[in-house]
Amino acid sequence: MTPWCALARVAAGLAGLCLLASAAGAGTSIHIFAAASTTDAVRAIAARYERGHDTRVRVVVAASSTIAKQIAAGAPADIYLSANVAWMDWLEDRGEIVPASRTVLLRNRLVVVAPEGGRELDALAELPAYLGDRRLAMGDPAHVPAGIYARDALRGLDLWSALKPRTAFASDVRAALELVAQREAAAGMVYATDARISDGVGVVAEVPQRHHAPIRYPVAIVDGRDRPAVRRVFRYLRGSEAAEIWREHGFVRADGT
Amino acid sequence: MVELSPIEVEALTLSLRVATWAVVGGLPLAMAVAWILARRDFPGKTLVDGLVHLPLVLPPVVVGYTLLVLFGRDGPIGAWLDATLGVTIAFTWQGAALASAVMAFPLMVRAIRLSLEAVDPRLESAARTLGAGRADVFATITLPLTGPGLLTAAILGFARSLGEFGATITFVANIPGETRTLPLAIYSLIQTPDGERGALRLAVIAVLLALLALAGSEILARRLRRRVAG
Numbered sequence: 001m002t003p004w005c006a007l008a009r010v011a012a013g014l015a016g017l018c019l020l021a022s023a024a025g026a027g028t029s030i031h032i033f034a035a036a037s038t039t040d041a042v043r044a045i046a047a048r049y050e051r052g053h054d055t056r057v058r059v060v061v062a063a064s065s066t067i068a069k070q071i072a073a074g075a076p077a078d079i080y081l082s083a084n085v086a087w088m089d090w091l092e093d094r095g096e097i098v099p100a101s102r103t104v105l106l107r108n109r110l111v112v113v114a115p116e117g118g119r120e121l122d123a124l125a126e127l128p129a130y131l132g133d134r135r136l137a138m139g140d141p142a143h144v145p146a147g148i149y150a151r152d153a154l155r156g157l158d159l160w161s162a163l164k165p166r167t168a169f170a171s172d173v174r175a176a177l178e179l180v181a182q183r184e185a186a187a188g189m190v191y192a193t194d195a196r197i198s199d200g201v202g203v204v205a206e207v208p209q210r211h212h213a214p215i216r217y218p219v220a221i222v223d224g225r226d227r228p229a230v231r232r233v234f235r236y237l238r239g240s241e242a243a244e245i246w247r248e249h250g251f252v253r254a255d256g257t
Numbered sequence: 258m259v260e261l262s263p264i265e266v267e268a269l270t271l272s273l274r275v276a277t278w279a280v281v282g283g284l285p286l287a288m289a290v291a292w293i294l295a296r297r298d299f300p301g302k303t304l305v306d307g308l309v310h311l312p313l314v315l316p317p318v319v320v321g322y323t324l325l326v327l328f329g330r331d332g333p334i335g336a337w338l339d340a341t342l343g344v345t346i347a348f349t350w351q352g353a354a355l356a357s358a359v360m361a362f363p364l365m366v367r368a369i370r371l372s373l374e375a376v377d378p379r380l381e382s383a384a385r386t387l388g389a390g391r392a393d394v395f396a397t398i399t400l401p402l403t404g405p406g407l408l409t410a411a412i413l414g415f416a417r418s419l420g421e422f423g424a425t426i427t428f429v430a431n432i433p434g435e436t437r438t439l440p441l442a443i444y445s446l447i448q449t450p451d452g453e454r455g456a457l458r459l460a461v462i463a464v465l466l467a468l469l470a471l472a473g474s475e476i477l478a479r480r481l482r483r484r485v486a487g
Contacts, residue, residue: 031432039449060432070430074330075348174448181450198450
């Protein structure tokens with residue numbers, strides 16, 4: 001066997017593996033690009049939908065900003081679910097969504113979490129002292145919706161200048177949650193729904209809602225993707241079966257249910 | 258035997274597919290570039306050498322973003338590919354393979370170039386004087402003698418591709434079953450509450466895969482050395 005043959009053999013073996021790999025998975029596939037905070041709920045809804053339909057529903061999660069940029073760059077998203085209105089506006093301004101499909105799906109609220117067993121705060125003004133020499137985890141307020149809400153709330157409470165040097169910015173709200181769950185950050189600002197899904201954290205304070213924009217989750221069909229299979233999933237997200245799952249995960253639907 | 262979950266199998270096979278195609282596609286080009294760098298002198302050679310090595314020193318996110326700008330829907334190459342061939346690269350596994358190939362390219366070129374430079378040019382001249390054409394000399398003398406270098410390049414490229422993260426997540430995002438390779442799946446799991454166990458399992462799979470590839474390459478390399486020597 002020449003060296004060439006040896007190489008060819010390796011290549012052939014690997015190519016075989018590849019064929020094996022590409023054989024799996026076919027049929028209609030719908031992509032939901034969703035805000036990180038909705039990860040578990042959207043996955044549960046997608047799984048439930050797949051059980052009753054011959055459709056694959058893939059859920060891609062990251063910060064609303066990250067996926068908005070990906071959609072604008074041509075990512076294969078069919079449905080976009082954002083954690084704030086601004087990023088949906090941003091996509092709509094660029095003609096990347098079907099404006100008529102756009103609707104507000106969910107509401108949420110912000111809380112302060114600390115590693116499990118942490119003392120509850122009497123007032124948010126205690127937060128700087130509460131942190132000690134450690135950090136406050138939150139989404140990067142330059143783009144992550146949860147971080148933007150958190151920064152605006154802290155600004156409204158005149159705490160931002162004191163806390164800003166003490167923050168640890170994360171790439172999305174779940175990364176911020178994880179910093180607290182791992183006890184790397186003394187506290188974090190995340191959604192109430194995030195706090196529920198992690199065993200490692202507890203809510204130590206509510207964040208007053210008057211200083212930040214109302215937390216709303218708009219959803220829309222992506223431009224050029226409006227077809228029956230997508231519409232069915234889109235309707236399902238807003239339907240009664242999904243409503244049950246949204247509720248289980250602590251989300252309040254836009255109509256207050 | 259530990260059972261792999263469908264998600265783990267998905268990430269694993271995708272990673273193998275991406276890494277394989279990164280090597281299959283990148284190796285011939287790396288060979289050509291290595292040959293030019295090893296055998297030719299031309300103005301601007303240093304510049305070409307530098308460009309080839311850029312992915313090695315640039316932050317991977319820059320490489321990924323550059324690929325997105327060039328190959329994205331509105332990018333010059335991406336728009337052209339879409340218009341002429343109807344092919345989309347960004348946000349597909351093929352894009353992941355491209356990102357991996359670009360990141361692995363300097364490593365492959367270096368390995369091949371070293372072995373090319375070790376080939377005695379007199380062997381090639383001898384073949385030429387005996388009447389062999391350029392292509393013939395390349396196929397019968399140069400290629401076989403650089404076999405070990407090519408193998409090293411393939412293994413290095415494969416390994417680098419398996420571990421690729423920054424350029425991949427920037428260029429093709431993190432789509433389960435399509436672009437979520439092993440490193441991306443691990444990243445997703447460490448951001449999932451109680452995902453640490455899953456992340457650990459995938460990390461163990463990655464380690465086993467690396468050890469397997471290294472052992473395989475070692476065996477092949479030994480065989481190759483024996484063939485070349487004998």
